[in-house]
Amino acid sequence: MIRRASLFDLVLGVAAGVAIVVALWQLLATTAGLEITRTQVGPTPVTVYRAAGAPPAPVVVIAHGFAGSQQLMQPFAVTLARNGYVAVTFDFLGHGRNGERLGGDITRVAGTTTFLVDEVARVTAFAKALPGGDGRLAVLGHSMASDIVVRYAQSDPAVAATVAISMFSPAVTAQTPRNLLVVVGDFERRLKQEALRAVGLAVGGPVEPGITYGSFADGSARRAAFSPHVEHIAVLYSDASSREALAWLDTVFGRRGSGYVDDRGAFIGLLILGLVLLAKPLARLLPRVSDPPRGAGLPWRTLWPVAVAPAVLTPLLLWKVPTDFLPVLVGDYLAMHFGLYGLLTALGLVLARRWSPAAGDVSAPARPAGRVRIAALVVAAAAVALYSIAALGGAIDSFVTSFVPVTPRLPLVLALLAGTLPWFLADEWATRGEGAGRGAYAATKLLFLVSLAVAVALNLAKLFFLILIVPVILAFFVVYGLFSRWAYRRTGHPFVGGLANALAFAWAIAVTFPMLTR
Incomplete structure (x- = not known):
């Protein structure tokens, strides 16, 4: 099985590399x-x-x-x-x-x-x-x-x-x-x-x-x-x-x-596809972070209140809260939405642990906690984030839209990271682990988008522009979700994808949304 998986990744890596070379050749020829x-x-x-x-x-x-x-x-x-x-x-x-x-x-x-x-x-x-x-x-x-x-x-x-x-x-x-x-x-x-x-x-x-x-x-x-x-x-x-x-x-x-x-449209698509698929065989180079794999491992009967409650509560709690503290259009609201949603998800996880063991099965025997290699966690998260921002982001910057921040935008990356980090860490932990509900990862992303839709409906005049970027957020969820999945399979720890995706999302929002004079 290992050899078959290795051969598949080798073939996939070669195919992805060919796609990248062909796409770049055609794009540069324009x-x-x-x-x-x-x-x-x-x-x-x-x-x-x-x-x-x-x-x-x-x-x-x-x-x-x-x-x-x-x-x-x-x-x-x-x-x-x-x-x-x-x-x-x-x-x-x-x-x-x-x-x-x-x-x-x-x-x-x-x-x-x-x-x-x-x-x-x-x-x-x-x-x-x-x-x-x-x-x-x-x-x-x-x-x-x-x-x-x-x-x-x-x-x-x-x-x-x-x-x-x-x-x-x-x-x-x-x-x-x-x-x-x-x-x-x-x-x-x-x-x-x-x-x-x-x-x-x-x-x-x-x-x-x-x-x-x-x-x-x-x-x-x-x-x-x-x-x-x-x-x-x-x-x-x-x-x-x-x-x-x-x-x-x-x-x-x-x-x-x-x-x-x-x-060039088809070749941009080929380039992005090649870079996304190349991430799977490259993930095999990441260090192992945890044995056994970590994560809440919540089955659906335990996960659904943890997932649904933040989706409902977040837009209601932020309905009347002032959100004009960042010079990025709707970026300040997104930061607060991500942050509060993440904190509520984390609170739900604390309560869920009281209901059942991490594996989600009361009858399951306790497993040894194992050791988390902190240095390996940092290295793996940095590698995934670097690939997301430098490789994929570099292609976007060259052929799609600006992805390199000018100096005034750099502090905005950190400000937005304060919001994205709680959500991505809590969401990755909630949807990973042995016994986790099938399709949980995709479901929580859909719930997040539904939550944003509720927020827009509650305050259409102020948050209308969120409607324009929902398709972009959905695309990022798909791509970065794949990176997270492949990283988790190799490293065994959900925080690798959580840390990398939090930084990648904060970066994308900070460098692409218009900067306004408040």
């Missing part, structure tokens, strides 16, 4: 022949993409959405640059590697929106002065930035075209912005309706997707395009989205490039 320059415009990190030796061409300023960064917009930047355009991406205030906090009221146009439009204006002024530009200009924005670039285009007559991805913008009128293309994921039902409404304003009636209305010559051209089989984030990696944007700008500017379209 920027072949491009000159990529990184600079600053005030506090704003800016990246300029252009084809080496290309003649002067229109400049396209590209803006990311809420809680994103300029890495998210690479498919558009690379597609346009490979077709001769000068593409400029940047990190908004409070996002990515921009260490300046975002000010203003995020719920009011006269608040945060004004700051963001002003930032687009500064970046655009820089872009207009680039030596590779020919004086013509377009803007492209995703989600939150779709409204921002629409508003900027309305204020600058130099903007010849606007490409709005997953757009929601009440600022669109029948006349402005000029030459508007709206691209929406096929799964974004409400935004599809918004796209048709915005296009319909210009023609005064119902419109169909995939049809261009108006005239490019007078700036009245409009089109709604639905990228198939994608949602709010995957729309950025759909080749259909990049193809629509390229064709639109080529028509506006009377150009014809190579026709190259960046289709």
